[in-house]
Amino acid sequence: MATFIHALGGRFLAVVQEAGAMMLFLLEGLALTFVPPYRPRRVLQELELIGVKSTLIILLTGAFTGMVLGLQGYYTLRKYGSESALGSAVALSLIREMGPVLTAIMVSARAGSAVTAEIGIMRITEQLDALDTMAVNPMQYVVMPKLIAGVIAVPLLTAIFDVVGILGGYLIGVVLLGVSSGAYFSGMVQSVVPLDINGGIVKSLVFGITILLVACYKGYYTEHGAEGVSRATNQTVVLSAILILAWDYVLTSFFM
Amino acid sequence: MIKIIDLVKSFNGQRVLDGINLEVPRGQITVVIGKSGVGKSVLLKHLVGLLKPDSGQVLVDGQDITRFSGRQLQELRKRFAVLFQGGALFDSLNVFGNIAFPLREKTRLSEAEIRRRVFERLDQMHLTPDVALKYPAELSGGMKKRVALARAMIQEPEIILYDEPVTGLDPPMTNTVFHLISKTHQDSGYTAMMVSHDIPEVFQVSDQVAMLHRGKIIAQGAPAEIQRHPDPVVQSFIRGEVDFLED
Ligand SMILES: Nc1ncnc2c1ncn2[C@@H]1O[C@H](COP(=O)(O)OP(=O)(O)OP(=O)(O)O)[C@@H](O)[C@H]1O
Numbered sequence: 001m002a003t004f005i006h007a008l009g010g011r012f013l014a015v016v017q018e019a020g021a022m023m024l025f026l027l028e029g030l031a032l033t034f035v036p037p038y039r040p041r042r043v044l045q046e047l048e049l050i051g052v053k054s055t056l057i058i059l060l061t062g063a064f065t066g067m068v069l070g071l072q073g074y075y076t077l078r079k080y081g082s083e084s085a086l087g088s089a090v091a092l093s094l095i096r097e098m099g100p101v102l103t104a105i106m107v108s109a110r111a112g113s114a115v116t117a118e119i120g121i122m123r124i125t126e127q128l129d130a131l132d133t134m135a136v137n138p139m140q141y142v143v144m145p146k147l148i149a150g151v152i153a154v155p156l157l158t159a160i161f162d163v164v165g166i167l168g169g170y171l172i173g174v175v176l177l178g179v180s181s182g183a184y185f186s187g188m189v190q191s192v193v194p195l196d197i198n199g200g201i202v203k204s205l206v207f208g209i210t211i212l213l214v215a216c217y218k219g220y221y222t223e224h225g226a227e228g229v230s231r232a233t234n235q236t237v238v239l240s241a242i243l244i245l246a247w248d249y250v251l252t253s254f255f256m
Numbered sequence: 257m258i259k260i261i262d263l264v265k266s267f268n269g270q271r272v273l274d275g276i277n278l279e280v281p282r283g284q285i286t287v288v289i290g291k292s293g294v295g296k297s298v299l300l301k302h303l304v305g306l307l308k309p310d311s312g313q314v315l316v317d318g319q320d321i322t323r324f325s326g327r328q329l330q331e332l333r334k335r336f337a338v339l340f341q342g343g344a345l346f347d348s349l350n351v352f353g354n355i356a357f358p359l360r361e362k363t364r365l366s367e368a369e370i371r372r373r374v375f376e377r378l379d380q381m382h383l384t385p386d387v388a389l390k391y392p393a394e395l396s397g398g399m400k401k402r403v404a405l406a407r408a409m410i411q412e413p414e415i416i417l418y419d420e421p422v423t424g425l426d427p428p429m430t431n432t433v434f435h436l437i438s439k440t441h442q443d444s445g446y447t448a449m450m451v452s453h454d455i456p457e458v459f460q461v462s463d464q465v466a467m468l469h470r471g472k473i474i475a476q477g478a479p480a481e482i483q484r485h486p487d488p489v490v491q492s493f494i495r496g497e498v499d500f501l502e503d
């Protein structure tokens with residue numbers, strides 16, 4: 001029993017320690033944004049890798065999510081005879097919850113794991129050391145642009161997800177199931193308030209930072225060769241999914 | 257120029273460097289030899305602060321760099337170029353981008369001048385200009401090594417650290433690289449520390465040879481002195497004898 005508690009305590013301390021190390025890593029990465037050389041080109045390159053290249057997958061998942069919401073919403077609302085509320089139901093679910101969370105999980109699966117693998121390989125093949133010896137700070141050259149790209153790209157991708165989802169709900173609810181088009185949009189306009197939208201934006205910003213922070217951190221501290229890279233990549237996907245859902249709960253309770 | 261004093265470094269309880277004392281004189285090429293896994297690369301990394309020792313000092317011009325802050329290290333590293341054992345080429349940049357990288361980061365040369373110098377270095381390494389557009393993943397082992405050499409030498413630094421500059425090259429290319437190293441050395445008089453197994457060729461380019469064995473420098477001197485060094489460990493190593501006594 002005592003050893004069990006001991007082990008538990010040790011594990012807990014390790015988690016707290018890693019969380020602290022990640023916070024410092026984040027602060028250093030963000031602070032380097034304001035130190036020359038500024039490297040706007042590197043930020044653009046990362047925006048392409050993390051943002052632009054995730055667009056297709058976001059379009060697809062957004063459309064299907066909206067269609068499912070349209071279908072489920074329609075059958076649930078019909079029981080109460082309030083199909084006209086479909087537009088607001090779809091929009092609110094997307095803007096407040098599904099958009100930020102699903103976008104974040106898709107970006108983390110697609111770009112987060114790739115970022116960890118990329119940085120992890122740079123670590124084990126001494127490319128990060130090589131940057132250091134050329135008097136280039138690898139935190140600034142490699143990590144900072146990815147963090148910035150995450151902060152910019154994830155909210156924008158979330159907005160795309162929301163819009164496409166709303167259109168997907170429209171396709172199912174209005175075009176296929178016959179809800180009136182006017183009701184779909186006017187319900188939406190009346191029920192969505194700025195707080196909903198701001199909440200969604202805040203969530204996606206937090207998720208964006210979280211995904212890239214976890215991905216960069218895990219890659220940066222990769223050890224033990226190729227096996228270490230695969231372990232780090234794995235940890236990135238699991239840890240960012242957990243953190244996204246945990247943050248989601250915290251932020252939702254905050255914006256209720 | 258560089259003075260290593262009582263340097264000790266362990267990894268997970270295994271003592272790799274166990275009190276290294278070595279001086280790397282200005283303007284000379286010092287070669288470190290020793291068996292695979294004795295810690296030659298580890299030693300080299302201490303000279304630019306990539307690894308921190310458990311104890312001991314590394315003095316560069318009299319200053320102990322093991323106590324340097326990040327900013328001081330960054331300043332110090334502008335005087336160095338390092339050839340990593342594995343090349344450490346950037347996967348995301350093509351050959352041109354890799355060789356041009358230190359010039360773009362450390363100097364204010366015009367793009368035309370950078371181009372000229374990069375192609376000059378490619379030519380020196382007997383690499384054709386079309387290689388410039390290839391990515392590291394598309395190169396052979398020996399080509400990678402030569403690109404990495406070009407990237408280190410183009411920096412024309414005060415101090416170059418070469419970790420196995422010719423391993424994986426064919427014999428003519430090995431001679432070319434050694435010739436190039438000694439020629440550029442004569443021209444610019446840089447200080448170098450080199451890890452190499454190519455005995456006896458490496459003796460021709462070195463001013464000083466040091467042998468690392470079980471965490472210590474067991475022999476040190478001019479190439480001729482090392483070649484007739486009395487220690488049987490040194491003798492059997494440079495003769496390439498199979499070592500049955502080793503644990
Ligand atoms: N980052 C590290 N973490 C743990 N152990 C390490 C690390 N770097 C080196 N070692 C260990 O230190 C020892 C010396 O390694 P090093 O790479 O310096 O050998 P070497 O003399 O350069 O060998 P080779 O000629 O094969 O390149 C090895 O036992 C290696 O396992």
Ligand SMILES: [Mg+2]
Nearest residue numbers: 296297341419
């Ligand atoms: Mg080595």
